[in-house]
Amino acid sequence: MPRLFGTDGIRGIANIELDVRLAYRTGQAAAMALAAENNTRPVFVIGKDTRISGDMLETAFISGLCASGANVMRLGIVPTPAVAHITTELKAHAGVVISASHNPYQHNGIKIFNSQGFKLSDDIEDEIERLVNMTGAMPMEVDADIGHVLWGGITHLERYITFLRSVARPGRRVKVVLDLANGAAVSTAYKVFEHFVDELHIINDNPDGLNINDKCGSTSPEALCEAVLRFGADVGFAFDGDADRVIGCDEKGNVIDGDKILGICARHLLSEGKLPGNTIAATVMSNLGLKKYCTEGGVEILTTPVGDRNVLEAMLEHKAVLGGEQSGHIIFLDDATTGDGQLAALKFLNAITLTDMPVSDIVSDIPTFPQVLRNVELPAGITKEQALASPALNEAAAEAESKLGSDGRILVRASGTENLIRVMVEAESRELAEDLAFSVALAVLS
Helix, strand or coil, rough: CCCCEEEEEEEEECCEEEEEEHHHHHHHHHHHHHHHEEEECCCCEECCCCCHHHHHHHHHHHHHHHCCCCCCEEEEEEHHHHHHHHHHHHCCCCEEEEEECCCCCCEEEEEEEECCEEEEEEHHHHHHHHCCCCCCCCCCCCCHHHHCCCHHHHHHHHHHHHHHHHHHHCCCCCCCECCCCCCHHCCCHHHHCCCCCCEEEECCCCCCCCCCCCCCCCCHHHHHHHHHHHHCEEEEEEEEECCCEEEEECCCEEEECHHHHHHHHHHHHCCCCCHHHHEEEECCCCHHHHHHHHHCCEEEEEEECCHHHHHHHHHHCCCCCECCCCCCEEECCCCCCCCHHHHHHHHHHHHCCCCCCCHHHCCCCCCCCCCCEEEEEEECCCCHHHHCCCHHHHHHHHHHHHHHHHHHHEEEEECCCCCCCEEEEEEECCHHHHHHHHHHHHHHHC
16 A cells, blocks of 8 residues: 655545545544644644635544544634644644645645644654554544634734744845735735835735646746736745745746755855854755855755755754755745745845845856756556666766766656656756756666
């Protein structure tokens, strides 16, 4: 049986891989596991994004929690990082988000935070999964031991908004465009940014349950870039469906990815004496240009496997306060326990508004090496482990590394969710990157 929890909670297409029965049993199992861990009736904080299946899955999960004796604070539509923040503020035992983040509306997910606002430990996830997979019905509480639900969305969301406002310290006021991806940021973004900008334009802020992440948001920044040019803005930010990621855009309509946001914020924190060890964390997928920019500025990069969980683990181990991914999932550990798109946007604004330079000039200091990614689907009967162990693949990868020398790199890894081998080549020229990626991809199937 495949593992229930992936790298970012439980994910699946609503009513196909993730239905109300699974949500209900997971709610029951989570209540039982947290009750056993804390030896008390657990309290859960729960929020969701705007996708159509959110109401259905939230209701089922809450029913499971209450059936097994947990109490619930229901927040409604809120960003994922708001749930983590409010969970810690209320000293609740766990926080839950019903969201599939940047995925299309048909998908949904269940992400659970612990009482400190971090993702659950593997041990607790394993225990929840064991209970879910038990044969037959799980025990239910009766009489006064049944859990109940409180509504606390508006009050607690205002506290989260106040927290975000407290982070903003812009040097000059600029014109800003926000793309809310028709997602959870609709509940917060206007109130957060209105006080700190000269002019604010917001797009994709009319969710209908079906249009979340649809040709908008951080995975489709073209809409943001067009709006920045149309409004003559200085900078723009696009969030994803649950607002834990951000991608930017400069005044010329050029995309500012997570690497560049990370690099600018790293050098800014270093200048303020707020970067312990002069160190940040970034994944193996981050561009070599980020490493070059950081190294020249006196910032060291801890390189981690792909995934925000891996970034966070490296940050905690090495006491780093900043880490992130090219996708725009950026963690400021002095302020939050998880990636927060709005927080990252505010931190970036703090940095870029210290001078009168256009944003395009500021980010141009970070070079971008051409990256080519090829996904190779494996034939039936061939495992990812077998493919990675192939002598032909290893020989092709070694030859590519030799051709690149110190002016590029190659990364061959297995997909964490699909039966694919991913080949990424980074080089000074796109032509060389394309050629080497093609030759290594061919070797995967040799």
